[in-house]
Amino acid sequence: MLRKWKTKIIESLLALSAWLTIFTTAGIIIILFSESSGFFRDVTLTEFLTGKEWTPLFEQKKFGILPLFTGTLVTSVVAILLALPVGLTIAVYLSEYASLQFRNAIKPLLEVLAAIPTVVYGFFALTVLTPFLKNFFPEISGFNGLSAGLVMGIMIIPMISSLSEDALHAVPVSLKEGAYGLGATRFQTAFKVLVPAASSGIIVSVILAISRAIGETMIVAIAAGQQPVLTLNPLKAMETITAYIVQVSLGDVPHGSVEYKTIFAVALFLFILTFILNNISFYVIRKFKNKYE
Amino acid sequence: MSRMRRHKLTDSLFRYFGIFCTFFGLVVLTIFIGKIVLMGIDRIDWNFLTGLPSRKAEKAGIYTAWVGSVWIVVLTSLIALPVGISAGVYLEEYSKKNRWSSLLEINIANLAAIPSIIYGILGLEIFVRTMKFGQSVLSGACTLALLILPIIIVATRESIKAVPDSIRQASYAMGATQWQTVWHQVLPAASGGILTGIILAISRAVGETAPLIVIGALAYVAFVPETPMDEFTVLPMQIFNWTSRPSQAFLTNAAAGIIILLIITFALNALAVYLRYKWQNKIRY
Numbered sequence: 001m002l003r004k005w006k007t008k009i010i011e012s013l014l015a016l017s018a019w020l021t022i023f024t025t026a027g028i029i030i031i032l033f034s035e036s037s038g039f040f041r042d043v044t045l046t047e048f049l050t051g052k053e054w055t056p057l058f059e060q061k062k063f064g065i066l067p068l069f070t071g072t073l074v075t076s077v078v079a080i081l082l083a084l085p086v087g088l089t090i091a092v093y094l095s096e097y098a099s100l101q102f103r104n105a106i107k108p109l110l111e112v113l114a115a116i117p118t119v120v121y122g123f124f125a126l127t128v129l130t131p132f133l134k135n136f137f138p139e140i141s142g143f144n145g146l147s148a149g150l151v152m153g154i155m156i157i158p159m160i161s162s163l164s165e166d167a168l169h170a171v172p173v174s175l176k177e178g179a180y181g182l183g184a185t186r187f188q189t190a191f192k193v194l195v196p197a198a199s200s201g202i203i204v205s206v207i208l209a210i211s212r213a214i215g216e217t218m219i220v221a222i223a224a225g226q227q228p229v230l231t232l233n234p235l236k237a238m239e240t241i242t243a244y245i246v247q248v249s250l251g252d253v254p255h256g257s258v259e260y261k262t263i264f265a266v267a268l269f270l271f272i273l274t275f276i277l278n279n280i281s282f283y284v285i286r287k288f289k290n291k292y293e
Numbered sequence: 294m295s296r297m298r299r300h301k302l303t304d305s306l307f308r309y310f311g312i313f314c315t316f317f318g319l320v321v322l323t324i325f326i327g328k329i330v331l332m333g334i335d336r337i338d339w340n341f342l343t344g345l346p347s348r349k350a351e352k353a354g355i356y357t358a359w360v361g362s363v364w365i366v367v368l369t370s371l372i373a374l375p376v377g378i379s380a381g382v383y384l385e386e387y388s389k390k391n392r393w394s395s396l397l398e399i400n401i402a403n404l405a406a407i408p409s410i411i412y413g414i415l416g417l418e419i420f421v422r423t424m425k426f427g428q429s430v431l432s433g434a435c436t437l438a439l440l441i442l443p444i445i446i447v448a449t450r451e452s453i454k455a456v457p458d459s460i461r462q463a464s465y466a467m468g469a470t471q472w473q474t475v476w477h478q479v480l481p482a483a484s485g486g487i488l489t490g491i492i493l494a495i496s497r498a499v500g501e502t503a504p505l506i507v508i509g510a511l512a513y514v515a516f517v518p519e520t521p522m523d524e525f526t527v528l529p530m531q532i533f534n535w536t537s538r539p540s541q542a543f544l545t546n547a548a549a550g551i552i553i554l555l556i557i558t559f560a561l562n563a564l565a566v567y568l569r570y571k572w573q574n575k576i577r578y
Binding site for chain 1: 300301303305307308311312315317318319321322324325328329332367375376377380382383387388391396397399400401402404406407408409410411412415418437440442445446470472493495497499501502503506507509529532538544547548553554555558559563566
């Protein structure tokens, strides 16, 4: 009898731990929606989504998220433009060209790129990369999207390379051997057979990398600046959604004011954006999981 | 040039390009770190490690920051480890494969991909405001615990999955209950992998800054925390604060702080790689 009770209690405790993750998600959704509902009583959704000026901390308050969105977009695009070609090349090289020993030795080293604290990357971007970029673009501003985006790109290289490499490995050997049998070189086999066959996995890696870049905070807060300007020019200072949340958190905005509620509204926007991207990638993974089985 | 030779040339050129890309990130990182070390190494001395924060850059130290980081790591682990491992055990060993279990699974994958700053907002509302923990070590630790929970759960599940069924069946055959099997057989067999995941999760918690800014961790804390309810700062927070000041002297301090933070990060990651390697070679089912 006692043992039966013990079993029940243990199982319930274990189940409770697993369900805590559901409560976490529910908590995030409830907080973001309820706190930003107060914001949307004062500001219309149309003004929020289409307004071209973001000045909640000024006398003349304007609540258009577009400048923050372009800031996020520019830094993320720069990051992906660097990380995708480099990461995919690494994946192809490691899975088709490199020896097994080399691969086993280099992979933990590549993971280090993703393990460096982001505040350190931010410092790199601000104090090392931006002065270096000034040699090529004299007009670059001290805070800029280019430097933040490039450093972010270096950080997400291992994410793209390891997920893409897994996808390349999942392609059946028969396809590869078929290509070699027809006299294709390794390069042709890789890019005309393997990469197209692994495309769903590679797309997943890119979507998850974009989602990571959009949510990245410290690099952009340190190196991209705090000026919400509607611009697509990466040489200029800009502010991302995440950097704005940091800016408000560090300041002394009174609790309950509309300025304060803005962080929940922009956080909700950020959450929805990353949530959609993540779930597209999960859908692609599930849909194409058994493609070759 | 014949077509075949051209293809062969592309093939060998790509090999070099592949090597270039593989080392690109690492070389850039080495340059970065080299610059930082040159910038900050002279600043590191006993006074820097034991000094309290100060408005004068030359006098400022990281004592409150690293003590705060130790507090945060210990408390975060105390909260996240039991919960994360339990959840992983439940999902692998107990839950039946049905709609609920796939909901839990997709939910954990989602949590792992939510931006860390959103966890800060969750922590601000739940721990700082609703539960009235204030801007304390406890609030910070609870927030970071939720953040690293998915990492621990995934690592636990992967390691438990790698334990062969024959071990469970042998245990049942000896008359053990399910819990006895999990506790005495499965968990010890999976411990290497779980430990690796835990260390990587801790490394993540040490370097995390954004959620702590949102819950209101302060950059200037004059005293080290003595209870979990005290205000705190952490090493990355202190680095961020010094980085955002205009004077060169504070940037030097930031560089010195970064050297310490990187030593901790590299040590933890090397330990994780070593454990994974050792564990892989020790147990072959």
